[in-house]
Amino acid sequence: MTSYDTTGPASLSSAEAADLATRIAGPVSLPGDDGYQADCATFNLMTPVRPAVAVGATGVADVRAAVRFAAGRDLPVAVLATGHQVVGEAGGAVLINLSRMDAVHVDPGRRLARVEGGARWHQVLDEAGEHGLAGVSGASPTVGVVGYHLGGGHSPILGRTHGYAADHVQAVEIVTADGASRRVTATSEPDLFWALRGGKGNFGVVTALEFSLFPVERFYGGGLFFAGEHAAEVLRTWREWTTGLPLETTSSIAFLRRPPLPGVPEPLRGTFVVHVRFSSLLPAEEAGRLLAPMRAIAPPVLDTIADTPYRMARTLHMDPPRPAPWVERSSALRDFPGEAADALLRQIGPDSGTRLGFVEVRLLDGALARPPAVPNAVSGRNARWALIASGAGAPDQAPVFRAQLAALAGALAPWTQDEMNANLLTASQGTTPDELRAAYGRERHDRLAAIKKRYDPRNLFRVNHNIAPA
Numbered sequence: 001m002t003s004y005d006t007t008g009p010a011s012l013s014s015a016e017a018a019d020l021a022t023r024i025a026g027p028v029s030l031p032g033d034d035g036y037q038a039d040c041a042t043f044n045l046m047t048p049v050r051p052a053v054a055v056g057a058t059g060v061a062d063v064r065a066a067v068r069f070a071a072g073r074d075l076p077v078a079v080l081a082t083g084h085q086v087v088g089e090a091g092g093a094v095l096i097n098l099s100r101m102d103a104v105h106v107d108p109g110r111r112l113a114r115v116e117g118g119a120r121w122h123q124v125l126d127e128a129g130e131h132g133l134a135g136v137s138g139a140s141p142t143v144g145v146v147g148y149h150l151g152g153g154h155s156p157i158l159g160r161t162h163g164y165a166a167d168h169v170q171a172v173e174i175v176t177a178d179g180a181s182r183r184v185t186a187t188s189e190p191d192l193f194w195a196l197r198g199g200k201g202n203f204g205v206v207t208a209l210e211f212s213l214f215p216v217e218r219f220y221g222g223g224l225f226f227a228g229e230h231a232a233e234v235l236r237t238w239r240e241w242t243t244g245l246p247l248e249t250t251s252s253i254a255f256l257r258r259p260p261l262p263g264v265p266e267p268l269r270g271t272f273v274v275h276v277r278f279s280s281l282l283p284a285e286e287a288g289r290l291l292a293p294m295r296a297i298a299p300p301v302l303d304t305i306a307d308t309p310y311r312m313a314r315t316l317h318m319d320p321p322r323p324a325p326w327v328e329r330s331s332a333l334r335d336f337p338g339e340a341a342d343a344l345l346r347q348i349g350p351d352s353g354t355r356l357g358f359v360e361v362r363l364l365d366g367a368l369a370r371p372p373a374v375p376n377a378v379s380g381r382n383a384r385w386a387l388i389a390s391g392a393g394a395p396d397q398a399p400v401f402r403a404q405l406a407a408l409a410g411a412l413a414p415w416t417q418d419e420m421n422a423n424l425l426t427a428s429q430g431t432t433p434d435e436l437r438a439a440y441g442r443e444r445h446d447r448l449a450a451i452k453k454r455y456d457p458r459n460l461f462r463v464n465h466n467i468a469p470a
Contacts, residue, residue: 012052023065026056026100039097040080043142045325046398047427049088051078051095058100060181063205068179070094071460078463079201081118082144090463096205106131111213112170117206119145122314129311133213134158136165141314142321146209150200151423152378157219157279157313160250160366165211166197167372173208177456181207186374195451198377200422202448202467203455220287221279221316222305228272228350230298231255235341238276241293242363249280249290252362255348259357267302272350277317278305327401328390329428331409332383332420336361343411355397356404359389377448379440380421387412388424402428422465430465446470
């Protein structure tokens with residue numbers, strides 16, 4: 001049993017559900033009811049949720065009523081913002097789905113965005129882009145904005161320049177375990193404000209978030225896709241090349257084995273390719289000169305790098321737009337020397353026989369390594385690189401994927417550190433108190449646990465990578 005699994009009644013009676021429905025404006029559904037599957041749907045089909053009851057919240061009043069209902073029966077609360085949040089199976093829990101609460105408002109004069117709990121990044125990109133502004137956004141347009149911020153939020157375009165997205169949160173609106181609605185800022189409740197930015201969903205249901213925007217209209221970026229036969233040379237060159245990149249520029253490298261399916265672009269369909277991801281805020285001509293050593297390796301099978309409006313940042317990594325089943329694992333690396341690159345290639349190179357379809361090494365450092373102006377609980381700032389890997393396929397392939405992911409993690413263990421960013425934790429990581437304390441760092445974790453005791457002493461919000469009350 002993982003630390004975010006729950007215990008509780010396997011089901012609620014129809015009378016209890018009917019009682020809850022009288023307090024909620026949105027839908028309330030039990031297993032087997034119309035709408036239950038839709039409100040429990042996750043983006044990763046390998047991580048289904050099966051709560052005792054699902055609540056489709058339409059506003060803060062619904063969230064408060066659902067939390068009070070759960071608290072009155074000592075039931076755990078699970079929060080599903082947009083289908084991307086790992087919550088375990090949520091057995092016996094009251095699931096609050098926030099996807100109906102997705103309003104986005106941009107104040108161009110103050111350079112602020114206010115988003116509701118279910119908003120997704122493509123909405124912010126579009127709304128802020130109308131005013132020549134940008135948030136510290138992630139790679140995927142469908143990722144939930146709130147969950148991304150609560151765990152840190154590493155932007156592949158603005159991260160090395162401006163740090164983590166959580167560093168720029170100005171206010172959090174949250175319903176805590178007592179059913180109260182709070183507006184939390186650095187001055188109103190400084191301890192809770194510190195914990196929320198990095199502590200994920202351990203302290204309540206975040207119904208809205210305010211964060212700073214930056215005057216960024218365009219970037220120069222995209223991807224270079226090289227045939228897998230060039231993997232060793234591309235990785236070796238990329239590793240050396242990234243050590244000299246300015247803060248306005250970032251990159252990652254991904255090893256992709258794409259299935260022969262119609263949704264995959266023709267040059268990549270059914271092939272093994274190396275994807276060099278690149279973005280820069282520098283003028284296109286200057287950024288192009290920086291990229292020249294990578295372009296010189298070999299003719300790419302596909303080149304998507306161009307001067308691009310920031311609102312099209314959603315296309316940078318070409319992430320899958322639809323739900324799929326996959327198994328994943330991540331690591332934080334304190335270094336990535338040539339020996340680590342060789343170890344990586346032995347595991348996932350063209351002759352490895354691996355079935356992992358996605359392995360990425362991300363360059364971090366820069367502003368991501370610096371403490372923010374207003375301290376927060378974001379962990380893993382001292383990691384210089386991050387490794388993310390996954391295997392996608394039918395559930396019966398999961399054991400093979402897990403074994404190959406474990407072998408990959410073991411091969412890079414000499415350069416891996418325990419402390420890592422909370423958003424990198426996958427369903428199989430941080431599943432015990434000791435593992436989670438190591439991921440956050442002991443001092444940070446213990447402070448989070450003390451704050452948890454103050455705001456959620458019964459650990460109502462435990463369907464997550466759970467920080468238990470001290």
